[in-house]
Amino acid sequence: DAGITQSPRYKITETGRQVTLMCHQTWSHSYMFWYRQDLGHGLRLIYYSAAADITDKGEVPDGYVVSRSKTENFPLTLESATRSQTSVYFCASSFTGLSTDTQYFGPGTRLTVL
């Protein structure tokens, strides 16, 4: 199906383990984003990418790594998971990244770090 997908949808891991969350979009959108959603904080931007091989930090990048070797994929890696990274993670994409451009969100990945 066309759109933006995330995998896995649910993940439980232990402190110190490496975890990779996957994001795939079929629209050939230039911009892709990773957010985390925590109660009382709304969505906070972790990293974004303006194109393949171009990534930049958002508001809360510490403890996360991203890559974008292909336009359609934007994986997010937690190199050594901590309990504070328990959250719901959303991937999003937009065609141009312009201020008037709509962002399209994936269904989210609920990550629990024990």
Add this chain to the structure above:
Amino acid sequence: SQQGEEDPQALSIQEGENATMNCSYKTSINNLQWYRQNSGRGLVHLILIRSNEREKHSGRLRVTLDTSKKSSSLLITASRAADTASYFCATVMTTDSWGKLQFGAGTQVVVTP
């Protein structure tokens, strides 16, 4: 700290009633957007209002923007059970070179039949 803050945090109404929620922000914006999130789902874009606009309509949605007060409101008329969701405002600040969204914490709306 968050750029946008919604008020109220939660709202419970009956079908057919109107739902109004407000968003306040701190710095100058290019535009303000409203998104809806159904339980367990991703966010869905509802409407965008530019800084030079005062009011915008889309179906049963009406958005107003008052840049002098740095506030916006979202009105959902004749609400339905399917409108039960969390609603988020998101701003694009004038200081950002691209469409970086700053989200508020959201208003949780429950519409009972």
